[in-house]
Structure formats: C-alpha cells, structure tokens
Amino acid sequence: MRLKKPLGSLKDKLRLLLFITILLTLAIGLTSIGLSQNLQYKLDHLINKDVSKILYALELSKDSQELELITVKLKSFSTDKQRVELLNKLSEQWVEIEKKLLTLINLEDDKTQIQQLHNHLDSIKLATEQIPLLEQLTEIAQEAQIQASHLHLNMNLIEKGFSRAISNELTQLDQMANTQLSQQKYTQLQQSIDDHRELSDFLHKGVQVFRLAAEVDEGADNHINNQLQRETMRHYLALKHHSISSVTASEIKQDWLSQIRPNLIGPSNLFISSRDALNSSRIANVHLEIQAEAAAEIALFSSVLVKRVEQQVEVEGRQLKNDSIAFVILVFFAGVLYTFLIWLTNWHFIAKGIIQPVIATSNAMQAIANEKQNAPLPQADNLELQQMVTSLETLRSYAAQVKSISEIDGLTGAYNRRFFDHKLSQALTSVVHLDPFISIILFDVDNFKQFNDRYGHVTGDQCLKRITKAIKNMPEMQGQIFARFGGEEFIVFLTSTDNRIASLIAELMRKEIVKLAIPHADSLHQQIITISVGVNTISSDIGITVEELIHQADLALYQAKASGKNTIYPNYLEVQDPTCRKVTEFKA
C-alpha cells in the first residue's frame, strides 16, 4: 500500500523559501565577488606586473647598451681622468643593471625566466669582480702609452739635434774644403772630402734609424713593431759601426749614439714600451669585451623579455576581455535565473500555497453560503490549508445541518412550514409567468386529539411519522413540496396541476392513509385513522398571496371536515368544472 505523503507546513515552506533565497543570494553574491576579484587580480597582474616588467626590461636594455658604450669608450680613452671616470661609470652602470635584474626577479613568476635572470646576475658578479683588474690593465696600458709617447718625443728631439749638429759639421767641412781648395791644399782637401762623405753617410744612417723608430706605433701589431725593431737595430748597429776617421766627427758620433741608445736598447725602450702599451690595452680590451658581451647578453635578454611580456600582455588582455564578457553574461544569466527562481518559488509557495487556496476557499465559502453542498473544496498541499479545508468541511457540515434544521420538520422528516411558505412564494412568483395552474392540498388527521388522549402522545407522534412516510412514498409526491403545516396538519403544493388532477391526488392521499389502517377506536370511519383534505387551485392570471391561497385551502379543509371528515373538498377559485365541488364524488 502506498503511504500518503505527510503534508508540510506552509510556514516551514516559507521559511525554507527564505532560506533558499538567502542561499541563492549568497551563492550569486559570493560567485560575483569571487569572479570580480579574479578579474581584479588579472587586471592588477596585467598593469602592476606585466607593464612594470616591460618598463624595467626596457630600462635594463637601455642600461646595458649604455654599458656597452662605456666599454667602447674605455678602449680609447685619452686621459687618466677620463679613464677613471669611465671605470666608475662602468661600476655604477653594473649596479643599476643589477638592481633592475633583482626587481625583474621579484616581478617574474616563470621559473625558467627567474633562472635566466639569476644567470645574468652571476655574470654581473663576474664582470664587477674584473673591474679592479681592468683598472690595473688600463693603468698599465696608459703608463706604457705615455712612456712610448715620451720616447717618441725624445727620439724626435734627438733626431732634430742630431740632424742639426751633423749638418753644421758638414757645413763646416764644406767651408774648410772650399778654403783648402782655394789654398790648393789638396792633401787636406782630400781628407776633408773623406770626412764629409763619412759624416754624410753617418747622417744618412742616423736618419734611417730615426725614421724607423718614428714608425713604431703602440697601436700597431706586435709583429710589425718587432720587424721595425729588427730593422731599427740593424740600422743602429750600422750607425754604431760606421767608421769615422775624423776625431771631431768621431766624438760627435759617440755623443749622438749615447743619446740614441737608451731609447732603443734601454730597460724601458721605445719598443718595450710600445709592446707593453699594446699588450696591456689588448688584455684590457679583452676584459672590456667580456664586459660588453655580458651587457649585450643582458640587452638581448631584455629585448626578448619585452617581446615575450608584450605577447603575454596581449594574450592576458584578450583573456581578460573574454573573462569580463563571460562575467557580464554570467551575472546577467544568474540574475535572470535568480529572478526566475524567486518568481517560481513565489508562485509555488505564495500563489499556489496562499493566493490560490484563499481564492478556492473563498469560492468554497461562497458555494456553502449558496447552499451548494457538492461544491469542490480546495486541494490541501500544506498543513495550514489542510486545517482551513477541515474547517470548511465542518462549516459545510454545519451549514447542511442548519439548512436541514431550517427546512425539515424534526419529528416527521417532512419539510417544515417555513420552507413550504418560501417555496410556495417562489412558485407564486413564477407561476404568473409560467404555470397555468397551481394547486394546494391541505389535510388534517381526523379526531387526533382523541387519538392522543387514548393512545398517548408518543403513539400520536409515531402515527404522524407513518402518515408522513406514506404520503412521501406516494409516486405522485415525487418532486413535490410536502410539508408539515403544523400539529397534525400537512400541506402539499403542486405546480402545473389543475384542480381536477389535484383532487385526484388528494383522494389518493386519503386512500393511502386509510390503507395504513392505524387503529383509532374513537374514529367514526372503521375505527382507523383518516384524514380530511382540502384542495385549492388557482389559475396563473390570478394575483393571490400565499396567505390567501392557504386560507382558501383551509376553507376547503374546513368544508371537508364539515362534510363528515375522511373526505376531500376541492376548491377552485375560477371554477371551470362544477363537478369538482361535489365532495361526495370523492368519498371512499
């Protein structure tokens, strides 16, 4: 057997509705907050992280390029002050680059990128560690450079002095030769000519030495400078071993050789200084290249990072746009769903649970008030409504009882006088328009006082009940208003029934009572209960009141009584059939 589902309370349902609404509101609210925070986070990430990353990466690239520029300048500085300034700038630039790398590490989420940034930090460390060495190398290079320049200058001055002195000596020899020629001192002249030639050769060789020494370049390749050195030394040796017979020229020779020698052979001669300058600046340049390479790598990394973050920003921006659209759509549909659910729950709980039952109850009450006993009651789907329906059922039951009380005679079960009057009044109102005739049958139990007196009131009551039952069960009485008129008097009214038919029915009624054969010792008619019947008929075109109609029926009854009882007396106001008045025709 299927168990009936217990009804829930509307109050509980409304509480549940409130709970669901709060839950729904909270769910939608929390989801919206969550989604908007997610969007906010993404936006923050885009603006604060990605954009900052691009800015720092761009600055990093710029700083790295500046550092490269410093390394280039450091390869060709001219003064020591400039060198020191450039080296300081180099250190500062590395510090700046390091700071930006650290900021980028903080901004970066990608582990590979972070690792790369750390690698660059390591190369910065190496580069900065090399700066003191670079300082030394550039200093040595510069000193060697200065030394070489100094020697060049020295050689230049010696060359000028040498050329001037030898030229003077040659001029003097020329003059001496001219004098000897004029004096025709041919032997001496020959000696002067020889001395002049020797000195001229010496000058020529010396000029060769100076020319070669001047070609030594600190910027040139060591191979070239070595060749120059060999060449110079060869010419120097030739100069040194140049034979000069003149004592004076020989002294001049020795003097100039002693001046030239330290510059070419000394501990820090022109070639050594040039090589030192070249080598030191070469090593410094290698170190500067390493620095420049590290900077270039950082610059390259920065530009790649910028591109990558730009692409990331583009993707994230697109994603953010899509997320924003999705968020708006989601919130819109959540709102629609929320409204729909609120409407649905309201409809279910308020419209269906309250308004519809109230209307149904109102209709049911209206029906009860209109005495429609079979009117449907509302369908209960909650406890409160169930209580209301139960009350309505009770009310309907009470209404039915009241109706019954107000219409039915308590003893006999026939209609009562009030109901009869009401129905007759209605019939009289309608008969004017519809019924051609309306007849009243009024009967009274004969000698009932004596019956009561002899058999008692209880038996009298039973007698009245049997009479009522017998009359009610007559086929002719079906659908007719049969009422207890008062005491032992009963009344019937028959619509659309003329006096003749009504009289026939009245006679059948009288016979029905006779048939009952209720013993009545004091009756003059076979010592059984009998009735006397008065019939009154009116036609529809006669305006008559209920009281008058009944009064006429009462007069007919009186006539029946007066005629010896157990008889009927038909009265018809508009007499069409005179035989109707002949009471004897109906006698049993």
Ligand SMILES: Nc1nc2c(ncn2[C@@H]2O[C@H](COP(=O)(O)OP(=O)(O)OP(=O)(O)O)[C@@H](O)[C@H]2O)c(=O)[nH]1
């Ligand atoms: N048992 C009983 N008697 C009733 C009831 N109502 C009225 N009666 C009695 O009916 C009797 C009517 O008496 P009467 O008016 O003298 O009429 P009657 O004796 O029938 O005489 P007639 O009408 O001339 O034949 C009274 O004795 C009433 O007490 C009732 O409900 N039960």
